[in-house]
Amino acid sequence: AQSVAQPEDQVNVAEGNPLTVKCTYSVSGNPYLFWYVQYPNRGLQFLLKYITGDNLVKGSYGFEAEFNKSQTSFHLKKPSALVSDSALYFCAVRGGGTNKLIFGTGTLLAVQP
Amino acid sequence: NAGVTQTPKFQVLKTGQSMTLQCAQDMNHEYMSWYRQDPGMGLRLIHYSVGAGITDQGEVPNGYNVSRSTTEDFPLRLLSAAPSQTSVYFCASSYLDRGSEQYFGPGTRLTVT
Numbered sequence: 001a002q003s004v005a006q007p008e009d010q011v012n013v014a015e016g017n018p019l020t021v022k023c024t025y026s027v028s029g030n031p032y033l034f035w036y037v038q039y040p041n042r043g044l045q046f047l048l049k050y051i052t053g054d055n056l057v058k059g060s061y062g063f064e065a066e067f068n069k070s071q072t073s074f075h076l077k078k079p080s081a082l083v084s085d086s087a088l089y090f091c092a093v094r095g096g097g098t099n100k101l102i103f104g105t106g107t108l109l110a111v112q113p
Numbered sequence: 114n115a116g117v118t119q120t121p122k123f124q125v126l127k128t129g130q131s132m133t134l135q136c137a138q139d140m141n142h143e144y145m146s147w148y149r150q151d152p153g154m155g156l157r158l159i160h161y162s163v164g165a166g167i168t169d170q171g172e173v174p175n176g177y178n179v180s181r182s183t184t185e186d187f188p189l190r191l192l193s194a195a196p197s198q199t200s201v202y203f204c205a206s207s208y209l210d211r212g213s214e215q216y217f218g219p220g221t222r223l224t225v226t
Contacts (some may be wrong), residue, residue, distance in 0.1 A: 009153075032211045043217040044156075045202060051212040080189055090155060094211045099144055099163055100171060105155035
């Protein structure tokens with residue numbers, strides 16, 4: 001069965017500093033990995049995905065993520081955080097011969113001015 | 114395109130009552146799914162469908178029924194509501210390609226007293 005772990009409930013970072021939100025996954029076969037963001041009282045918005053190819057993928061709002069097959073990780077990064085990046089971030093995985101998209105428990109990103 | 118729509122936005126039920134949460138999409142997506150979001154638990158998959166007439170269970174299917182008679186609609190039925198089903202429910206859809214990102218509806222906030 002596929003699963004996703006987001007080990008940090010909350011990440012605090014100062015505006016202008018780089019940020020990393022961690023994600024590890026478990027799935028048989030090739031993974032399809034996604035990051036979503038949820039702003040307060042809103043639905044989820046797609047940020048970026050890894051399907052195949054280059055291990056560094058770029059997405060919306062300046063975010064990028066690095067796929068590491070040996071460490072089964074897909075960490076979300078941004079070189080310079082903005083206060084407006086403060087939100088709940090979810091990592092998700094598809095794989096193992098199924099279409100099911102399984103989410104992690106989410107990481108709350110708080111960017112201080 | 115309206116995208117993914119959900120009704121109602123809010124609902125209060127008494128224990129034992131039944132109701133149907135509606136979900137519709139106008140993007141001709143084959144894959145549709147229902148999630149519940151609870152604090153600290155992330156998003157958990159309830160049921161999903163890969164096309165009209167085909168449904169399958171997700172991570173937490175008990176107490177919920179689904180059907181998919183058309184490509185556009187994927188209603189979620191609560192058979193006999195329980196306080197443990199108090200949650201925010203999200204519907205999502207995507208193309209069947211496992212690399213396709215899901216589009217989420219705005220959510221339904223359900224309270225069971």
